[in-house]
Each structure stands twice: as C-alpha cells, then as structure tokens.
Amino acid sequence: MVDADRTDPRPRVSIYNIANALTVLRIALVPVFVFALLQDDGAATSWRWIAAGVFALAIATDKLDGDLARKHGLVTDFGKIADPIADKALIGSALVGLSVVHLLPWWVTLVIMTRELGITLLRFLVIRHGVIPASRGGKAKTFVQSLAIWLYIMPVGGAVGTVRWWLMGAAIALTVVTGLDYVARAARLARGASAARADAAPNG
Structure with missing residues (x-):
C-alpha cells in the first residue's frame, strides 16, 4: 500500500508562520482599538488618534498577511478561517464603536x-x-x-x-x-x- 503522505509533493505548511502571526496580531489589536476609541465616550482627542493609529496598523496587517501567504506558500486552513474572522471583528468593532460614541x-x-x-x-x-x-x-x-x-x-x-x-x-x-x-x-x-x-x- 502506498503511503499518501510520501506521494504528495506539496510540503506541509505549519500554522506557525508569519502570515498567521499577523492575522493573530490583527485579532489581538481589536480590543486595544476598542478601548482607545471608547475613552471618554470618544471625546478624548489623544485616544482617538491612538485608535486611528491602531486601526491603520491592523488594516496594514490585513494586506501584508495575504501577500506573504500567497507569495511564500503559507496558506493554511487556520489562515483561511482566522483571516475573515479578524477582518469582520475589526470592521465590525469599528462600526459599532463609532455608532456607540455617536460619530x-x-x-x-x-x-x-x-x-x-x-x-x-x-x-x-x-x-x-x-x-x-x-x-x-x-x-x-x-x-x-x-x-x-x-x-x-x-x-x-x-x-x-x-x-x-x-x-x-x-x-x-x-x-x-x-x-x-x-x-x-x-x-x-x-x-x-x-x-x-x-x-x-x-x-x-
């Protein structure tokens, strides 16, 4: 009987790679972003700038992790599931947060x-x-x-x-x-x- 793993020319891709790490970072940035945005009901100027910076960083990781995954063959099942979850969590929390503070x-x-x-x-x-x-x-x-x-x-x-x-x-x-x-x-x-x-x- 032929071992299927030996005949599969595609290398196994570990979930522990830079693309997935950026996706996890984006998820981790969501509560940080929400905390900054909601300070003083959105009226704290300095915190709003911090929130804007965190959001920009998170959006940058969205493009970067996808580019790295495709360029270096780092696409994994975890990434396919976690990436859209991270996107929805970031955009959703931003929209809800902006509505909560009446912006x-x-x-x-x-x-x-x-x-x-x-x-x-x-x-x-x-x-x-x-x-x-x-x-x-x-x-x-x-x-x-x-x-x-x-x-x-x-x-x-x-x-x-x-x-x-x-x-x-x-x-x-x-x-x-x-x-x-x-x-x-x-x-x-x-x-x-x-x-x-x-x-x-x-x-x-």
Missing part, C-alpha cells in the same frame, strides 16, 4: 454589518459547491470602507469631515452592490453544481 449613524452600521454577516453565512452555505473569488468590486468596497472608517475615527473636521461623509456613502453603495453580486454568483454556482450532478446521474 456614525446606527443605520450605516446595520446596513454594512448585515451585508458582511449575510455574505459570510452564504459563503459557508455554498462552499461545498466551490469558492467564489473576491471580485474587483469587493476589493474596492473593502478599501473604501476601511478608508472611510479610518477618517471617521480621526478627531478632525472641516474638509476631512466632508470627504469621509462622501467616502462612507460610496462604501455603503459598494457594500450593497457587491453583496447583491455575490448572491447572484452564489446562485449561479449552486445551479451549475446541481446541473452537473444531474448530468452525472445514471439514466433510469
């Missing part, structure tokens, strides 16, 4: 979080049929969303206040449009898988 309307937080959680659930439901890759619209959504949130965290007004308002509007629009696109692609994937099974079934 962002609650309806904005509800719209974005409903989309994010809904798509996450849908991804698990259709994963047996295949993986739907991130679209350009999805990547644009993430970038605009993160930038808008970061500007809302910073204790500044004037022109920046106007820019962040428009950016958040664009983020909401992209959130809804890309969410609908993902639902449509998931439906096509499920239909294609059902058709393939029907074709493969023996004729009675």
Whole structure:
C-alpha cells in the first residue's frame, strides 16, 4: 500500500508562520482599538488618534498577511478561517464603536454589518459547491470602507469631515452592490453544481 503522505509533493505548511502571526496580531489589536476609541465616550482627542493609529496598523496587517501567504506558500486552513474572522471583528468593532460614541449613524452600521454577516453565512452555505473569488468590486468596497472608517475615527473636521461623509456613502453603495453580486454568483454556482450532478446521474 502506498503511503499518501510520501506521494504528495506539496510540503506541509505549519500554522506557525508569519502570515498567521499577523492575522493573530490583527485579532489581538481589536480590543486595544476598542478601548482607545471608547475613552471618554470618544471625546478624548489623544485616544482617538491612538485608535486611528491602531486601526491603520491592523488594516496594514490585513494586506501584508495575504501577500506573504500567497507569495511564500503559507496558506493554511487556520489562515483561511482566522483571516475573515479578524477582518469582520475589526470592521465590525469599528462600526459599532463609532455608532456607540455617536460619530456614525446606527443605520450605516446595520446596513454594512448585515451585508458582511449575510455574505459570510452564504459563503459557508455554498462552499461545498466551490469558492467564489473576491471580485474587483469587493476589493474596492473593502478599501473604501476601511478608508472611510479610518477618517471617521480621526478627531478632525472641516474638509476631512466632508470627504469621509462622501467616502462612507460610496462604501455603503459598494457594500450593497457587491453583496447583491455575490448572491447572484452564489446562485449561479449552486445551479451549475446541481446541473452537473444531474448530468452525472445514471439514466433510469
């Protein structure tokens, strides 16, 4: 009997790698960020700047861990699960925190979080049929969303206040449009898988 492990040319990737370490760091930064943002109900300028810095650092790890994992072959099952959890935890805590301190309307937080959680659930439901890759619209959504949130965290007004308002509007629009696109692609994937099974079934 042939040992499958010996015939598999792919090397085993340890979960103890730099990409996963950055993902874990991003998760660990979430409570630090929330603590800084909520100080004095969001009115403490120095703490808001600290929160903005922590958020920026966490967002930077999001891009870096993905780049490192793909470039150096460090993709692991742990990373596939932990990375989206870290993303949702960071963005979700930022949106909720901003709404709690009355810097962002609650309806904005509800719209974005409903989309994010809904798509996450849908991804698990259709994963047996295949993986739907991130679209350009999805990547644009993430970038605009993160930038808008970061500007809302910073204790500044004037022109920046106007820019962040428009950016958040664009983020909401992209959130809804890309969410609908993902639902449509998931439906096509499920239909294609059902058709393939029907074709493969023996004729009675």
